[in-house]
Amino acid sequence: MPADMNDYFKKKQPNSSGGTKIPNRPTNNNGGNNIGGAKSAPSWLFLVLAIVAGIIFFKPFEIINSGEVGIKVHTGKFNDKPLNAGLHFYIPVIETIIKVNTRMRQIIYSDENNMMRGDNYSSKRALGIDDLEGGLKRNRAIPVLDKRGLTVHIDLAVQYQLRAEAAPKTIEKWGAGWEEKIINSKVREVVRDVVGQYTAEKLPVMRNEIATAIQTKVTQKVESIEGKPVILASVELRNIVLPPKIKEKIEQVQAAKQDVTIAEQQKEKAKQEAQRKAEIARGEAEKKRIEAKGQADKIRIVAQEQAKANKLISNSLTTELLQLEQIKTQAKFNEALKVNKDAQIFLTPGGAVPNIWVDAKGKEQKAIAAQQ
Numbered sequence: 039m040p041a042d043m044n045d046y047f048k049k050k051q052p053n054s055s056g057g058t059k060i061p062n063r064p065t066n067n068n069g070g071n072n073i074g075g076a077k078s079a080p081s082w083l084f085l086v087l088a089i090v091a092g093i094i095f096f097k098p099f100e101i102i103n104s105g106e107v108g109i110k111v112h113t114g115k116f117n118d119k120p121l122n123a124g125l126h127f128y129i130p131v132i133e134t135i136i137k138v139n140t141r142m143r144q145i146i147y148s149d150e151n152n153m154m155r156g157d158n159y160s161s162k163r164a165l166g167i168d169d170l171e172g173g174l175k176r177n178r179a180i181p182v183l184d185k186r187g188l189t190v191h192i193d194l195a196v197q198y199q200l201r202a203e204a205a206p207k208t209i210e211k212w213g214a215g216w217e218e219k220i221i222n223s224k225v226r227e228v229v230r231d232v233v234g235q236y237t238a239e240k241l242p243v244m245r246n247e248i249a250t251a252i253q254t255k256v257t258q259k260v261e262s263i264e265g266k267p268v269i270l271a272s273v274e275l276r277n278i279v280l281p282p283k284i285k286e287k288i289e290q291v292q293a294a295k296q297d298v299t300i301a302e303q304q305k306e307k308a309k310q311e312a313q314r315k316a317e318i319a320r321g322e323a324e325k326k327r328i329e330a331k332g333q334a335d336k337i338r339i340v341a342q343e344q345a346k347a348n349k350l351i352s353n354s355l356t357t358e359l360l361q362l363e364q365i366k367t368q369a370k371f372n373e374a375l376k377v378n379k380d381a382q383i384f385l386t387p388g389g390a391v392p393n394i395w396v397d398a399k400g401k402e403q404k405a406i407a408a409q410q
Contacts (some may be wrong), residue, residue: 100135109136116210143173147194182233193277208267228255249275
C-alpha cells in the first residue's frame with residue numbers, strides 16, 4: 039500500500055481516550071503487508087498431508103513374497119513377464135498387480151473329508167496369501183464305472199505347482215479356475231479311462247499297474263498342454279472303494295483261499311512229518327542191519343579163526359604127542375585115586391585122551407542117603 043495511505047489510516051486511529059483502535063498491520067521488507075506470507079506455511083503442510091493420504095488410499099505398490107509371482111495388468115492387459123519377490127510399484131487405476139501362489143499344491147480326491155480350502159483370485163490380493171496352507175484342496179472321490187458298469191470310487195492325491203515363468207499366460211488364458219481346467223479335468227478323464235478297463239474284482243489285484251498307468255497318462259496330458267503351465271510332481275493312488283457286495287464277495291474268496299492255503303500247509307507239514315518218521319525208520323533199520331552184519335561178521339571171523347586154530351592144532355597132533363598127553367592125564371588120575379580110592383576110571387577106546395572119571399564114592403553115599 040502506498041506510504042501516504044498508511045499515514046492516512048494512522049491519522050484516523052482513535053486516541054487512547056476511547057474508541058476502537060485499529061492494530062498496526064505488519065509490513066514486509068518491501069514496506070507492504072505480509073498477508074500472503076502468513077498463509078504459505080500451512081498450504082505446504084496441507085499439500086504434504088494430501089500426498090500421504092493419496093499414497094495410503096491408492097497404495098501404488100505391492101510386495102511379492104517368496105513362493106509367489108506378480109502379474110502386472112495395464113488397462114486390462116496382462117504383462118507377459120512375471121514379477122519376482124520384492125517391492126513393485128504401479129500406477130493406481132490404470133494398473134494393478136495380481137499375486138499368484140507358485141508353491142507346491144495338492145488336491146486330495148476322497149470322501150473322508152470334503153471340506154475345501156484353497157486360494158481366491160482378486161485384483162490386488164495374493165492367491166492364498168491369507169493362508170499359507172491354501173494349496174491344499176479336497177474334492178470328492180472320483181466315481182468310475184468298471185468294465186461291467188459297476189460304480190467304484192477312486193481316492194487320489196495329486197501334487198503340482200504353477201510354473202512361475204508361465205503364470206501370466208496361464209492366468210490370462212485359463213483364468214482363476216486353471217486348476218479345475220488343467221488338473222482336475224485331466225485327472226478325472228484319465229482315471230475313468232484306466233479303471234474302466236478292469237472289472238471291480240480285478241482292481242485290488244491290479245492296483246500297482248493301475249497306479250502306474252494313471253501317473254503316466256496324467257503326466258502326459260498335463261505336459262502336452264501348450265506352454266507347459268503346470269509342473270506335475272506326483273499322482274498317488276490312495277484307495278479303491280468297491281461296492282459292498284463286490285467287497286464282500288472278494289472277502290469270501292480271500293477267506294476260501296486262505297482256508298485252502300492253511301489246508302495245503304497242514305498237508306505239507308504232515309507229509310514232511312511222515313518223511314521224517316520214514317527217514318528215522320530207515321535209519322533204525324539200517325542201524326540194525328549194520329549191527330547184525332557186524333555181529334555176523336564177528337561170529338564168522340571168530341569161527342574162521344577158530345577153524346584155523348583147530349586146523350593148526352590138528353595138523354600139529356602126532357601119535358607120540360597123543361601118548362604123551364595120555365601119560366600126563368593118567369598121572370593126574372593116579373594122583374586123584376590117592377585121595378578118592380573108590381573112584382572109577384574108564385579108558386576111551388584105543389587109549390585116547392581124555393579118560394572118563396566116575397566118582398564111585400559119591401554113588402554109594404547117594405544110595406545110603408536114599409535108603410535113610
